[in-house]
Amino acid sequence: MRNAFIMMWVVWPGLALAQTQITFEYRPAAGVTVQVVVESRGERLMMGVPGVIDGTVVEFTSLGGITTRVIPAGGGNFGLEVRYDSLRARYRMGTGTWSEGQLAFNSPVEALFTTDRRLALGAPAFVGDATVGEGARSGTGRPHLVLPVNPVDVAGQWQSELHLPFSSEIPGEGAGIVTATLTGPAVGLLDSLVFRGADTLAYLSARGRFNPSTATSTLMLGGGPATAELWGEFAGKFIWSTAWNAFVSAAVAARVSQRFEAVVGSGVEDARVTTTVTTRVRVRT
Secondary structure, three states, X not given: OHHHHHHHHHHOHHHHHHOOEEOOOOOOOOOOEEEEEEEXXXXXXXXXXXXXXXXXXXXXXXXXXXXXXXXXXXXXXXXEEEEEEEEEEEEEEOOXXXXXXXXXXXXXXXXXXXXXXXXXXXXXXXXXXXXXXXXXXXXXXOOOEOOOXXXXXXXXEEEEEEEXXXXXXXXXXXXXXXXXXXXXXXXXXXXXEEEEOOEEEEEEEEEEEEEEEEEEEEEXXXXXXXXXXXXXXXXXXXXXXXXXXXXXXXXXXXXXXXXXXXXXXXXXXXXXXXXXXXXXXXXXX
16 A cells, blocks of 8 residues: 555655645534444453353354444534344353354344544443343444544554443353443554545554543452453554545454452452454445
């Protein structure tokens, strides 16, 4: 892609120079519907979880189809009606056999997110089965990277933010689930531009971290639900289309550490779970 940019600079220097800067702004038309495919693969390393041998790794994969419809929300903001059309998941604990699950979609799981023109995503509200919805809450089909306020040059950076709805299931005797919206600082980079007539593709990358935060969980430790502390890091590559005014492809990797703690008598019982996951998102055409 860098070679393509250099070639355009040589053959048509005026055009290349004029378009080395780009403004990013999410400007969807009301009612527009976009379908995406989301593929995830990851693992959870567990320590101190009741009923689970320390060092056990849970592997998981998932493949889902998501439809998003845009509705006006006022003040330059948008509502994103997200429908989880399909979701197939596989997982196994340690060296055990793979188990498979498929979300039934006689009545698809729906969620409503709010966002602004910089794609700062709000917490989701669910319609229908909230338990199932919480399990799918991170799959909005959109990168969770906040766009820059000002135009960006090729090789230029901007200070950004991450907003990632997160959910994980913890197996074992005290099996439970933890949900949170992780936030933190990030740095975005405009790697290159590819010009395609009326459509310009911007290739971006980003790195960041999640600030330590606390969340409630349903994991049982010491006879009661444990409090979870979460933190982690994030890296991703993205493609932005000026014709769509939106991301059309993304590949992100995240590592989230969770420490669960419960007071037991005069002491404290704790458990630790580290989740690493890679997710790819592409627009279905």
